[in-house]
Ligand SMILES: Nc1nc(-c2ccc(Cl)c(S(N)(=O)=O)c2)cs1
């Protein structure tokens with residue numbers, strides 16, 4: 352019998368789902384330095400070493416490949432974009448951008464800030480340096496930049512290429528090529544990215560490896576509600592297009608003995 356694949360609660364509670372919901376995730380998912388967490392801003396300690404980031408190649412216009420991987424929608428960023436600064440030990444190479452969301456705009460983010468959840472959360476996943484400099488399972492093998500998404504009253508033009516691609520990848524394990532776009536146009540203005548929270552945690556998907564340096568930016572991305580709703584109405588978890596892809600959000604994890612810092 353095949354080992355059950357991991358899934359989110361909304362999928363696990365379907366009759367005959369046979370997939371493992373968050374409570375049953377294996378790997379490192381039951382360890383103590385897990386993500387996501389609630390960020391209590393009053394408890395966050397100012398760290399003057401948390402300097403602004405340098406974004407390299409984030410302004411390059413490309414026709415990104417984007418896929419529905421059955422858990423989220425993922426833009427493949429390999430070999431062009433990097434980050435440095437932000438008190439990271441070296442440059443990190445961007446690997447992929449994906450999102451987490453709900454149809455309810457107050458429960459679509461994985462992290463919460465002072466108990467507030469947002470409509471969506473954007474994750475840009477980076478890997479340390481180049482292949483040669485990568486240690487095995489070092490605590491900072493990955494760096495994820497997390498951006499909250501709020502409902503705004505204007506269309507976010509920078510997100511349109513991604514939003515327009517969704518209808519072409521409604522089924523899991525499908526991909527398509529987006530119209531030309533650049534990462535920079537999808538993010539808040541650089542000067543707004545000086546305020547962020549920092550802590551050491553994990554992937555929020557199995558095997559939940561505790562190898563992530565998390566950066567959660569204070570400044571949210573604003574999308575029009577119709578743009579946000581497109582993720583829940585165009586994408587599906589299943590081949591049969593019976594289960595709309597939404598609530599792909601891992602429950603909050605305990606902070607434990609960890610300290611959250613702030614720039
Ligand atoms: N949809 C999928 N997302 C991942 C993944 C891989 C690496 C990371 Cl770091 C993350 S997350 N959510 O912690 O940013 C997710 C695999 S499959």
Ligand SMILES: [Zn+2]
Pocket residue numbers: 449450451474555
């Ligand atoms: Zn994620």
